[in-house]
Amino acid sequence: MTALVIAEHDHHGLKPSTLHTVTAALACDPQVHVLVAGRDCTGAAQAATQIAGVAKVLQADAPHLGDGLAENLAPQVLALAGGYTHILAAATAFGKNLMPRVAALLDVMQISDVIHVLGPDTFDRPIYAGNAIATVQSADAVKIITVRTTGFDLAAATGGSAALESIAAVPDSGLSSLVGRETTKSERPELTAAKIVVSGGRGLGSKENFDAVMTPLADKLGAALGASRAAVDAGYAPNDWQVGQTGKIVAPQLYVAVGISGAIQHLAGMKDSKVIVAINKDEEAPIFGVADYGLVADLFTAVPEMVKQL
Structure with missing residues (x-):
């Protein structure tokens, strides 16, 4: 048995989600390969060879693989699938886009958002916004798995010595093309990888208040900024800051929730944080x-005082 991890990368280096996924793959099978598919992605492939526990890295390099389109990546994975019992990717936007297509092409079920590997064919995954854990056993010859990164530690990025093998890229499917991409650049840590996250909710009342209250706190703590869905829907914060069931799943060392009531959907995205601090004037808030x-306490008094004390 061998497991294949689909690497998420920027062509030059690997995303942290790949390291979490390798840890999950090693729990499925001691023999792990990594597929790095992209354009001019030798840097990412070389980084993958250094991951502890990885036996082989497969590099597929072609112009039509450079944009990470599922319509082109899925056939590439399909061409390799016969040699693997498990195929894994992180349950990020990348993995959620790619893996359902792979599962459909293989005519097998997908096991989504895995948080524990109990055995080669048995996995735990959260359901009902994390209020229950389903144990899923699959008899499929190939298990297609997306991994909730907060459920697994980072694999060591160095110390490995995997072999690097170039493989033929599949032809361009011609089904889709990338028209454009808008990326948000920030000096703050990436939300899903940050050790400290401070999030604001609807209690802040306006975008101006959100910026005035949350930004100084995040600056003092060196934290990433997050928001509840209510705050995002109200326009206080951009969509990519949303934490929760329909946003990003985070598990930092410290999570500070300011003016967030704690709807079940939000809790599903942050309740695995190591230390959670809540500031809310409603003592009955979930x-x-x-x-x-x-x-x-009143956040407009408490947070500035915290910043002053810090």
């Missing part, structure tokens, strides 16, 4: 049910 430290 967020206090998961918080390690709770402060019942």
Whole structure:
């Protein structure tokens, strides 16, 4: 048995999600290969050879693979699938876009958002916004798996000595093309990889208040900024800051929730954080049910005072 990890990368280096996925793959099977598909992606492929536990890295390099389109990547994975019992990718936007297409082409079910590997064919995954854990057993010859990165530690990025093999790229499917891409550049840590996250909710009242209250706190802590869905829907924060069931799943060392009531959908995205601090003037707010430290106070008074003390 051998597991294949589909690497998420920027052509020059690997995304942290790939390292989490390798850890999950090693729990499925001790023999792990990594597929790096892209355009001029030798840098990412070389980085993959250094991951501890990886036996082989397969590099598929072609112009039509450079944009990470699922319509072109899925046939590339399909061409390799016969040699693997498990094919894994992170449950990020990349993996969620690619893996359902792979599963459909192989006519097998997808096992989504895996948080524990109990055996080669048995996995735990959250359901009902994380309020229940389903144990799933699959008899499929090839298990197609997306991994919730917060459920697995990072594999060591160095110390490995995997062989690097160039493989033929499949032809361009011609089904889609990338028209354009808008990326958000920030000096702050990436939300899903940050050790400290501070998130604001609807209690902040406006975008101006959000910026005035949350930005100084994030600056003091060196934190990534997040937001509840209510805050995002109200226009206080951009979509890519949303934490929750329909946003990003985070598990930082410290999560500070400011003016967030704690709807079940939000809790699903952050309740695995190591330490949770909640600030809300409503002492009955559900967020206090998961918080390690709770402060019942007016956030417009409490947060500036915190910043001053820091």
